[in-house]
Amino acid sequence: MNPISALFDYCKSTYFLWRLNGVSVLSCAVNLACLVLVYAIIPLESKRYSKLRHRFYYYYPQIKRNKPKALDPLRVIIQTVYLIFVKQNHRDTTNMSILMDFLIRKTKAYIIQPVIRLTDLYTQKLHQHIRASEKILPQNKRNLSLLFLILSFLASIVAISQPLDVRYQFVFVFLMWITALILKSVKNRVSLMLLIVISIIIATRYIYWRIHSTLLLVDTFTAICAITLLIAEMYTFVILILSYFQVSWVLERKPYPLPKDHSLWPSVDIYIPSYNEPLDVVKPCLLAALDIDWPEDKLNVYMLDDGSREEFETYCKSIGVGYIKRKEHNHAKAGNINHALTKTNGELIAIFDCDHIPTRAFLQMTVGWMVFDKNIALVQTPHHFYSEDPFEKNLSLKGKIPAENALFHDFIQKGNDTWNATMFCGSCAVIRRAPLEEIGGIAVETVTEDAHTSLRLNRKGYSSAFISMPLAAGLATESLADHINQRIRWARGMIQIFRIDNPLLGKGLTIPQRLCFTNAMIHFLHGLPRIIFLIAPLPYLFFNVYVIFATGLAILSYVFPYMLHTTITNQRIQGNKRFYFWGVIYETILSWYITLPTLIALISPKHGKFNVTSKGSSNDKDYFDWTVSKPYIFLIFLNFAGLVYGIYKMIFDPYAEISTILINLGWVSYNLLVLGAAAAVALETKQVRASPRVPCAIDVVLEYSSGNAINAVVKDFSKNGLALELPNFRTKDKMLSDLFYENRTVYITFTKDEINYRFKAQVRFSQNQKIGVRLCLENKQQEIEYIRCTFASAERWTHSFDNLTQDSLAHGIHTLIVFGLNGYLKMLKNAPHVFRELLWVVIKCLMFGFSLLPHPLDMNSKIYRKNAIR
Structure with missing residues (x-):
């Protein structure tokens, strides 16, 4: 057929299809005209361009196949320019920043790799020399190491404290950025350590600059605002340093094989505590525990019913599970377990929350270490959830992002294991009875009895271990309100431990253990600093109060590199366990709610009670949780008012400092996106099934x-x-x-x-x-x-997020904008009519502007998996 006739027929059929889908005549005409123009210039029908045709909707995700818009040709042009000049983290993509990639590749080839080879060669020769002079060189080695550390420390002090004007500061941070990009692409521990060192130098230089050069204390209000922000920044700096230390060298511990002689295997009591959960939620856990692959004469399963329910007792007797209840219900879950300790006598105690279903291999994968090393008192495994948490469910993100708890349970615990500071998480763990009885049982003084118990075991000199294999799966919190209530308890309890049994004080802990436990506890103080960051730009926009007394260029030269290096280093460390900006969104959601409980616990640690997280519920319709969202709406109102007033000042105030206002407007805009994303999670989606699939x-x-x-x-x-x-x-x-x-x-x-x-x-x-x-x-x-x-199959949960590709910064920014705007749309759709009409025009304008921006490629999308890797 004549190519022109074929193209005409294609355009004709496409036009009728678009019109049937409600596309306007103007949109059809514009898109078909541009399509004909492109075909006239580029022979897209040829085999040479078949790959582009197959992947078109992957490269141009903002274009809808059967419902184009009038400005789609403009979107295609903008996206094409973006794909040509912006590097994508994609093995097939050739479009990139050519000069930067060339520099990185050549630097790796001619500088980094030779240095690594030279270091390895020197290390081998040094080891040979040490073995040849064992009596002399140990002292020399210590002296050389000490000298190297002293010189490194002095060089760091100079790099941190050396005053530079803005031009040389930009040169310094540019060189550090190039170095960090090169190191980020080299996958070994040396490059990771250097990345951490660079990040710490940049962060410390920023804090030094803030203290030394940016405090303007001209009046009481200005001093309060400036010092409050500085304290919040110093808190995040301390958390950053402790976090780097905690996960700089994670331990990938594997299961240790058990003796072939089953008579050497210890006896195990399985505890399944329950309070008010429905029997349907508890049954799978009981049945799976009975089926655990362990000698029958060495395994006993017990239901610890703190609700004293007759139906539970009847069911447990019918299936052969031990049933334990108590008259007094003091100290909640901790008291329940301690009571059971007096009724059983197994050498080891395995504990599962009643909604967790253990795999058959649970004990065989964990107990080996306790048989091998009698000093190990605790073996913890990750908490894995087969149901969607509120973020996955309400944002439709199941399998697209790492679970909210993945960073701690799949990564940070590995770092804790490196320093013998694995934390007991209350479930999916095995504890040795004798050490547990030695410390008086499960700790009852705080509402996070699990972490407190592991701290006490470490104080007694016992070791702990973490097996990074999900060997049980349970139900996640089912609504945002439930999630917040659970985290409030965790936050309160960790601060209670910090006050009652401070890991920095007392005997029995190594320095790394003290730092790991301290970081875990003071991390939950993030509520107030996060709120401070969400309102920090407002004093300047409303009252011309300088919370950071510096020029706009100076702020950019210090603040932006600090954020950039922290982001690069954390991405290199965390990999696909946490995507860009999600940590900020999680903290923002919790910040308002945990601030008061943690401050009260810091002052009066005995206040607060244990609250049980409900499981197995359902809701039959979508609804927006306005009660939970009130704090976000209040903060959104403040930031939006600051945005409007800042724009007004920039236009009408003849004395306005444009650069400083722009920086604060950028800060406010970022806050609005984060708050919008937080509000998006508050739209609870319909969940009819109480049993997730x-x-x-x-x-x-x-x-x-x-x-x-x-x-x-x-x-x-x-x-x-x-x-x-x-x-x-x-x-x-x-x-x-x-x-x-x-x-x-x-x-x-x-x-x-x-x-x-x-x-x-x-x-x-x-x-x-x-x-x-x-x-x-x-x-x-x-x-x-x-x-x-099904649930108890040994391999069921082991590869849950291995297929996730590490997020890119461009895609992270795009995701933040999408969910930020999505949150405002959800609020508008569920808001009163007057409020909805008032803001609808503003939101539509913002969405239109965003629709013109280029979209980064999503390497976790179904289109990519089906077409892009064919």
Whole structure:
């Protein structure tokens, strides 16, 4: 066919399709005209451009295939320029900052790598020399190390304290930035340590500059504002240094093998404490605990019921689980466990929250270290959640970002393990009975009894370990309000420990242990500093009060490098465990609510009580939680007023310092985006199912009549149902799924460890190639076997976020803007009519401006996985 005729037919059919989708005539005309122009200039139909055609909607995510807008050609042009000149963290992308990439590659090839090889060679020769002169060189080695440390310290002092004017400060930080970019691309521990050193030098230089040169104390109000901000910054500086120390060298501990002789394996008591959780939530945990792979004569499972419920007692007796209750219900969970200690006698105690389901391999993966090293009193594993937390659920981010708790449970605990300071987290852990009884049982003086207990074990000289494998999975907090209440308890409890049993004081702890525990505790004081940062630019915008007395250029030359190097270093350290800006959003959500409890605990540590986090609930409609959002709305109002007034001053005030106002307006705009993202989480999405579904891909055999069976794939499962994907073929002019009508009985066979498990089920729905079934488990043994095949499978949770690609800074900024604006849209849609109409025009203008900005490539998108890596 003639190419022109083919193009004409394509444009004609495309026009009618767009019009059917509601696209205006103007938009159709503009987009088709530009399409014809592009085809006239570039032969996109040729094979040479097939890759671009396949990946078009990956490279241009802001363009909608079947509903274009009039200004889409402009968006394509802006995005194309962005892709050409901005480097993407993508293995196929050739568009980049060519000069910068060239410099980095050449520096690595001709400077960094030779230095590393020379260092390795020198180290080998030094070791040989040491072995040859064992009696003489140890002292020389210590002297050389001491001399090196002294010289490094003196050089750092000079770099930190040397006064520079703005021009030379920019030169200094530019050189540090180039060095950091080069080091960031070199994946070894030496480069990481150098990155940390550079970040600390830049941060310390900033704090020194703030104290030495930027305080203007001309009146009381100015002094209060300036000193308050400085104290908040010094707090974040201390947290930064402690965090670098804590995770600078993480320990990747693997399970230690158990003796082949089972008689050497210790006896284990499994404790499952409960207070007010429904029995349906607790049942899977009890059944999975009974099925743990451990000698039967050395394993006892106990339900610790602090609610004294008859139905729990009856059920536990029916399945063979020990049932323990108490008359007095003092000290909450800690008192419950301590009471059980007096009723059992196992050598080890494994503790699970009643909503956590342990895998069969839990004890075999953890107890080996306790058999090998009798001084290890605690082995902790990560807390993993198979349900969506409020951030994943309310923002539809399941599997797209690391879970909120991933940074601590999957990373920071590894750093704690390096320094023998692993923290007990209350569940998914094994504790040795004798040391626990030696310290008087679980600590009862604070509401975070778990962390306090691990601190006391370390004070007694016992060791702890962390196995970085999710060996159990539970239910996450189900609403933002529940999440906040849980974190309030954690924050209050950690500050209580800091006051009652301060890790910096007393005997028994090493210096690294003191620093790790201190960082974990004072981290929860972040509420007040975060609020200070959210309102810090307002005194200048409203009252011309200099909280930082410096020129706009000077502020940029110190503040921006501090933030940049902190961001680069943390990204290098944390990898895909935390994406850009999410830490700030998490802290902002909690800041208002934890400020008062932590300050009260700091003054009067005995105040506060233990509150239980509810699990297993549901809501039947979407709703915006205005109660939780009140603090964010108040802070949004303040910052928005500051933004408007700052723009007014910049336009009408003849004496306005434009550069300083612009910096403060940028600060306010950033605060508004963070607060908008925080508000976005407050729209609670509909959750009808009390039992969440877990995505998976399990091959099964589906039997639908006697002698007739097909292979199928389980795509997700819950405690009582499955969703299956059927093969794509027809039989007798019908789709295969048509055979599975509602209420039809089927049988599903799982194969695990070469054993077949067959379960009866009823079809609940059938659509296309998918069917949903409800299980008909007939007895305790079948319930255990089903959990064994699903929740308690040893490999079920081990690769939950391994497929996430490390976030890029450009994508992080884009995500912050998206969710910031999304938060305001959610508030507008759920706000009173007058308020909604008032701000709708402003939000639409902001969204239009944002739609013209280039979009970074999302390497975690489905389009990328399907097309970009083909």
